[in-house]
Amino acid sequence: AQTVTQSQPEMSVQEAETVTLSCTYDTSESDYYLFWYKQPPSRQMILVIRQEAYKQQNATENRFSVNFQKAAKSFSLKISDSQLGDAAMYFCAYRLGGAQKLVFGQGTRLTINP
């Protein structure tokens, strides 16, 4: 079974600084997708960024980028120029290609210090 591990229960960063959230996963499949979701206090799940496993290029969305290391099964999220609105729980998630259900990591609570 696929598993997703986030080893950092909590992280904090100064506003305007850069922070990296870690995620590793375990799979024997070659066709899959990886996601980072943000869950603010409202508990709404918000897609931050996604990566297709077949793409070597790291995905980027404005201040958010990933470091996808397929051989190491690592998928970290870098947030640049952190803003107060970035404070939330962040979940790394895996989805097998063709299937649709997501497997989530344990989550990392990110605090932004003003």
Added chain:
Amino acid sequence: GAVVSQHPSWVICKSGTSVKIECRSLDFQATTMFWYRQFPKQSLMLMATSNEGSKATYEQGVEKDKFLINHASLTLSTLTVTSAHPEDSSFYICSANRDKANSPLHFGNGTRLTVT
């Protein structure tokens, strides 16, 4: 963009009663929807996959008779918590996506269930 609506946002019920939660895809058809459960300060755990026109697929350890899922149309799935008990109190979230292999899942806003 695609929107998934979940209702109610919160509900309080007494032990022994049943509660129904609705999940609707507002501007797309979803043959498959997913129901997750989230305990405080924990991650989302998949409970079941709701399949339009057929039986739901439940994850290991999830009681089928306890959590009834009905997916009668391409835009609506319902989760009924039967004979609710305080340990069923949790946050329930549904999700769906357009029927494309690499489409991201869209989530409802969740339902906070409190059983007294």
